[in-house]
Structures are given as C-alpha cells and as structure tokens.
Amino acid sequence: MKNKIVLISVVSMLLLFSSCSKSDDNNNVNTPENPETGTPGTGNPVETNPPNANYSPAFAGQTRVNAVSTTTPLRIDLLTSSLNAPWGMAQLPDGRFLITEKAGNMRIVSLQGAVSSPITGFPTVNNAGQGGLLDVEVDPLFSSNRMVYWTYVRSVNGGNAIAVGKGRLSNNEANIESPTVIYNSTTPAAASSNYGSRLLFDATGNLLVTFGDRTSNEIRIESQSVSSSIGKVIRITTNGTAAPGNPPFTQAGALPELYTIGHRNPQGLAIHPVSGEIWQSEHGPRGGDEINRLQPGANYGWPVISYGIEYSGQVVGAAIQQQDGMEQPVYYWDPVISPSGITFYAGSSIPEWQNNLFLCSLTQTHLVRLVIQNNRVIGEERLMASENQRFRDIIQGQDNALYAITDAGRLYKIDRQ
DSSP states (O other): OOOEEEEEOHHHHHHHHHHTOSSOGGGOOOOOOBTTTTBOOOSOBSOOSOOSSOOOOSSTTSSSOBBOOOOSOEEEEEEESOOSSEEEEEEOTTSOEEEEETTTEEEEEOTTOOBOOOOBOOOOOOOSTTOSEEEEEEOTTHHHHOEEEEEEEEEETTEEEEEEEEEEEOTTSSBEEEEEEEEEOSSOBSOOOOOEEEEEEOTTSOEEEEEOOOSOHHHHGGGGOTTOOTTEEEEEOTTSSBOTTOOOOOSTTOOTTEEEEOOSEEEEEEEOTTTOOEEEEEEOSBSOEEEEEEOTTOBOOTTTBOSSBOTTSOBSTTOBSOOTTSOOOSEEESSOOOEEEEEEOOOSSOGGGTTOEEEEESSSOSEEEEEEETTEEEEEEEEOGGGOOOEEEEEEOTTSOEEEEETTSOEEEEEEO
C-alpha cells in the first residue's frame, strides 16, 4: 500500500477552493466565519455557474449562501487506493471500517489502510447501473451480537429492487453467517438508477432506510403514494417490521413503516448532534439537489414540487416549487452537486467545524461543508477539490477525524495537523 500525506495550510485551502471554480478567481473570495459566534462569511457564493432554472428560493439563504473557509490547518491522509468502487462504510467498535464494494464485496480496512480479503456469504447482487451492494451499518450491540446490516439491489420478477439484509460477521471475519433479507422495496423496475439506499440507526436502535424514485415517469409518482416504498424514508426494527412510534399516515393502504414521503434519490442520512433530528441529502434532476430536515410524517414534494428541471430541459410537473402540505428543503443547489453520504461533525479537534454538516459531492468532485445555525445554512465551503474524486460516503471516526471514500477506490482521513 502506498500512503500519500498532504499537509494543507490556510493558503493551500484557499487554492483548493479556487481550483474547483470555473469562473474568475476575483469572483470567488472566501471570508472565514467566526467559529465562536457562527457569523456567516461575507465572500461570494462558492457556486458561480448559472442555474438551470430561474426559480426563486422560498426564503433568504435557501441556496448560494456566502462562502466560508476553514482556518484550522488540515492534514489529509490517503489511507488506501485499492478499494473497488466502494459505496458505504461503517466503523467497528475496534476502530476498523466495514466498507462495501458495489460489485458485491464487503471488506475490513484498518486505520492504517490495510484491506482485507472479501467477506463471503452475501447474496447475489444486481450491480448494473447504480445497483450493487450499497450501504452498511453495524448493530449498536455489535460487540455482543456481531450483527451487520446492508442494502443491495436484487433481481426480482424481471426487474430489480432494493432489499435490506442482515447477518452475523463470523468470529474469524471471513464470512457473513445466516444472511437474511428483512425488508424488500415495493415495485420492482427495469431502471437501474435512483435507488437511494442509505441506512442509519436512530437513537432508539431502529433502522432508517432511504428508497429512491427509480427514475421512470411511470413509477416515480409513487413517491406520493403511501402504499409504496418508492421515494420514501422508512423506519423499521432490526427484524424488518415497522418500528413502534412511526408517524401515522391515515390514507387507505398506508405502509406502517413509512417515516417521510416525496423523495427523489436520497443518498445521505445523519443525526444532528444537538437536536437529534434526522437530516437527509437528496439528488434533484437538473438542479434541485436538496438538504432536508426530516419531520416524521412529512411530505417533501417530489415529483410535484422541485427546484430543478427534467434532464430533457422540460419543467418538472407544473413547474411549481411550493405547495401547501409539502416541506421546503433547508438548502438546495442548482446546478447540482449530486450529494451522497453526509455526516455532522461532533468532534473536538476542529472547533470551527462543530455541528457543521459535511456532504460528499459526486458530480463536482469535492467535499461540501455547510455551516448551520438555527436550522438554516449560513456558510458553504468546498474541500479537497484538487483530489478530483467522486466522493461517495463520509463518517466521523471514533478519533474525531472524518473518513471519506471515493468511487475510484480511495479512503481518506481528514483531521487537523
């Protein structure tokens, strides 16, 4: 394994930021925030390219907030570049990482970057398009039960669908014992994209799982149907049944596992370290990528409302962005960043990052830092753009550092110098 260490000073961080912009440097100046007061930066927004749609935000600061810069000198370690299309990651109690590979493998990676042989025993996955073995979570009681949970795409009735599986990691870490499917999504489809498929244990020990709209116009309208898991966030027990305390959806045929509805392609979930609320990232079409603060039982609007347009250039639905009974995103992007995994920083190493939200960007190949105050975004920063990587997932480690994986097979550690 070849290690690469990059020491990033305040000056080089500014260079990284300016390198990711296609516009003149003079239009892209960052002003540091005050980490103690949370005062937003006064620099121009990080995004300077024109939007796809000329829609007006619902409130000030819903998009293109002022830029901020991290003032703490950072250290970026490339721990390994030998993973094969990793998608999800979770940390074991001893600090090592379980990382999925899209083709159907799961591996253990040490804090030094040593990559294990593939763990065997997983069911066959359909890895066409955006499918495959996707997210992974470790049971909160892993030290005693060694249970692991994952999402994957499986072939069903001539189409494909998302399933949630669980199994026990063997004592020798070579295989998954007694793999079991605990939940299947509804409406198998031929499309091989917009799966969603992020997992998260909540504070009660139940699982939140995201499901995308599966792309096609014929199916995506099910995002508004309470009898379908398409375009939803669900909340289930570790046995796959509806978790107690789920919000009531009173319409006929409502699935008891539903938590929120009206999503397009939600690929990130994180728990706010102070409020305990669930935050979510979601892909829009051409424009309209979103950050949402999930309220149990709420409708987030897709495909009725959107700040984006269709890939064809046509409007989405009736070209509306607000409707009674449908929630607004906390923040949105146009053009898109394609947000994937997200995490809140709750460490002590970098005080100015406290309670900031970090996102993986796929199409714009950087990490995003959002400064949040009173549930509103007040500053945005782009990090690690010079690495030119499609960032797929990010978590905070037990050592307070951030760890991020990329589609090209890299695992990075991000911490202060």
